[in-house]
Amino acid sequence: MRGAADYAGDVTARINPSILSADFVNMERDLNRIQTADYVHVDVMDNHFVPNLTFGPQMVGRVQDVSPIPLDVHLMISDVDRWGPGYAELGAFSVTFHVEAATDPVAVARAIRDRGARAGLALKPGTPVEPYLELLPEFDQVLVMTVEPGFGGQSFMPETMPKLRLLREQVRRLGVDTWLQVDGGIALDTIAIAAEAGADTFVAGSAVYGADDPERAIAGLREAATSAWMEP
Numbered sequence: 001m002r003g004a005a006d007y008a009g010d011v012t013a014r015i016n017p018s019i020l021s022a023d024f025v026n027m028e029r030d031l032n033r034i035q036t037a038d039y040v041h042v043d044v045m046d047n048h049f050v051p052n053l054t055f056g057p058q059m060v061g062r063v064q065d066v067s068p069i070p071l072d073v074h075l076m077i078s079d080v081d082r083w084g085p086g087y088a089e090l091g092a093f094s095v096t097f098h099v100e101a102a103t104d105p106v107a108v109a110r111a112i113r114d115r116g117a118r119a120g121l122a123l124k125p126g127t128p129v130e131p132y133l134e135l136l137p138e139f140d141q142v143l144v145m146t147v148e149p150g151f152g153g154q155s156f157m158p159e160t161m162p163k164l165r166l167l168r169e170q171v172r173r174l175g176v177d178t179w180l181q182v183d184g185g186i187a188l189d190t191i192a193i194a195a196e197a198g199a200d201t202f203v204a205g206s207a208v209y210g211a212d213d214p215e216r217a218i219a220g221l222r223e224a225a226t227s228a229w230m231e232p
């Protein structure tokens, strides 16, 4: 039997709703609709690294001020050497950046950690994982994108799952506690696929905010992922 403990110690699946699907002019209200979330996923886009634009440090700082739940910041921006560590200084719980956006990913991760946040490495669907497997001890989480970054509401890409399997194997081999996150198209019908492949942390935007009852949606997702771990 492949139990949850194999994947994530004795934690339950972490569900991180993405406020990309929230109402930007009612952000505080929408943060209060997800009080059972593990972390709040914050998508920062610069219309350069990805063809979409959201917000920057000023807005994330205000979200940090009013959110009762710690922030999981996902940077989809260029030049994270310059901008990345500042998000840690705002008090984010974790700051995740795309490997292509850093001149020296390890140096950026160390700068983020030095400022008190967890450092995450993000991989787009077309970005291979092999060159980074040995770097796992430098990162607190790896984000395997399960859609092309830039927009919510896209379809889950199952072809990204082999990367997750390799990462899970490497986490076991090195004995590190690097969280494995998936982001994009995560819903009740896809979360089990990612959980079975080794993910322990799940971002969901439209599946949470598109539901009549976001907290019930969070509970359903958590239950679906945890059940997938328990299956023989």
Ligand SMILES: O=C(CO)[C@H](O)[C@H](O)COP(=O)(O)O
Pocket: 018, 020, 021, 041, 043, 074, 076, 147, 148, 149, 150, 151, 152, 153, 154, 183, 184, 185, 186, 203, 204, 205, 206, 207
């Ligand atoms: O990083 C992202 C997009 O680049 C978002 O976090 C992600 O797409 C969440 O939205 P959904 O769950 O609706 O796919």
Ligand SMILES: [Fe+2]
Pocket: 018, 041, 042, 043, 074, 183, 203
């Ligand atoms: Fe994201």
